[in-house]
Amino acid sequence: MRAVLLKLLLGLLLSTLLVLSYLFLPHKVFALDSQLRDFFFSQRGVLPHSDASRVVIVDIDEKSIRALGQWPWRRDIISRLLEQITHYRPGIIGLDILFAEPDRSSPHRIQADYPDLNLTTLPDYDRLLAHTFETTPVVGGYIFRFDESGTREPPLLPAIFIAPKESGLLSPHSLTLNTPLLQHALYSSGFFNNLPDENGMIRKVPLLMAYDGMIFSSLALEMVRIYSGANRIELIPQSIDTSQIKFGAFRVPVDHFGQFTVNFRGAKHYFPYLSAIDLLNGTIDPTMIEGKFVLVGTSALGLYDLRSTTYDSNIPGVEIHANTIDNLLQGDYLATPPNHVLLDIGLIVLVMFGTLLLLHFVPSLLLLPLALGLLGVLTYGFYTLLFGYGVVLSLLFPLVTYLLAVLLSIGVDYFISQRQKEVIKTILGKKVSIGVMHHLLKHQDETLVRPREVDATLFFSDIQGFTSISETIDSPTRLIELLNSYMTPMVESIIAHHGTIDKFIGDAIMAYWNAPLPVPNHADQALSSALEQLRELQHINQSIYTEFGLRIKIGIGIHSGVVTAGDMGSQGRSDYTVIGDNVNLASRLEGLTRYYGVTLLISAQTKARLTKIYTLRPIDIVEVKGKREAVEIFEVRWEREAIDATEDTTYLRAIKAFRAGSLSEAERLFTQLQAYNPQRLYEQYLTRCHYYLSRPDTPFEPILKMTTK
16 A cells, blocks of 8 residues: 555656646657657558549659750740640649749840840740639749748738737748739739748648738648638637638638648658649640649759658658648548647546556566556557547657656565665665675675775876867767767776776766775876876877867876775765865876876876886976975876987986076076977976076075966
């Protein structure tokens, strides 16, 4: 009973959070709903072709373009095409084509350009096409624009439109019409905008838009309106985000923006395509056109009228109009019900508590089969609602609710059945090294992680100039990829040398050796890992430069000393870590790599613990901020190039002279070094020499006191 009460209580909390997320999360989250619905479409597959389909497409295809020349064609060809279609007695013709400019190939333009020539009257192709518009059942098209690049004058309203004063219809800023001659010759016209969603796919199409205080219909809606004989279209709000378009006997569900969810029939060429050149040559079956809705458009790749839908990533835009018209004629709408918010919330609550109660009373052996079975029932239910009843509800939140309910039920059962192992689980849940984990699994106690003092070697590394790198790579995803490609081999090297990763601080790594388990020669292990990382960084930079066009430079500081190591934190959440002044000093050493322009610095304390031979050179004696005792630091030379013995000898003489207070001699030697091989290190010493030489009354201090971290 306690278990079921705990499940129901946690279920109430989870379902409340899910309901709040459903109500208040950004709209972009619901794009996942569309992707889940795409999966249902893929499972449904292409709908069977119906003899009742009344939509056919006259295609300006590659074959027609090869025969008649590149697009745009002369207007007399378009005129002949429309007359030929009309000859076959279509129900109505819709043009997914815009004639925004006069025909430059029209012969009459020659006479206009050369008025002195004694020419007989030449044909005007635009007037010829306008006459065809007047004598054929053609509905033209135009484009609404959401910028100011088009014209402002709207087309004539083909019907009476009634809509609420404060509708949510999309409101473009301008439009591109056919030329005035052609536009005025059309009996009616409609916009043919297809607006992709956030994923770049067409799932909805606008049927109405508001412009200049008036309402305008799409090409598909206008063709169906004319077919219905209605001269009045009414937009009726049904809820805060759903509406209905009413005309004649039609009741079309749309969202608050006047967008219609298209029930796509299949991939491209689902509807019959007739090549324009075949029509012009009279080689098609007249029954293919008689009484049909005929759409004239293009599938040619070069004309760029291709869109992406659930079934096809390159479907001609004209076929989206065909799907829309067929949806309107067949009446198999996909619609969000007006009370969908209450239904979605009810489903979240029902799925949460129904799943928890069903799984609670099932034996463990049947738990997985039942969970999979319930998931199948839930999925099939949504599938049936979508395609059987045309009901569009949220898929994401009920499915997430179900998965969380299953995890919650299993988690609570596991928690209760495993209470006797809580001590081990608590220990293993803390951040410890792999060696510590194995020790705890074997010994099942916490003595290893109790706070104690230990002599350890501390390691800090950091990417230099990471802020500028972040600005260069302005994509968070690519920045994370870069960090992962750098961090992974660095961490692997630390672990391979028996180190423990303490934490990641942005692009920085903190690690330590000799805690919580002893590590023989821990200073050598830490330094060997650091040198290996620097060598590995050369290979990493090759791939990073190829991928991102930049190279990473890091600084490493290593210091050894006594620290306090142990499990630290709150009662409910703790970490195994190391603290103390020596930890801070190691961090400061990493920061000093930038000051001196070097890559790897170690302290004298670490140097004293080394048992292997390394190439070192003394750098300075510093008193870092927060420490009163000065520490001598050394650079570990790791480059593969041969070290210049002359430069090294001169440098050692310069350091010796500086520390002895022979500033003139030190300045001379550092000037010589800087001229020979410019380095930030030499520059810093020259600055200090100049400072004391220019202030003879200032007591000389060979120790550098850092005032910043």
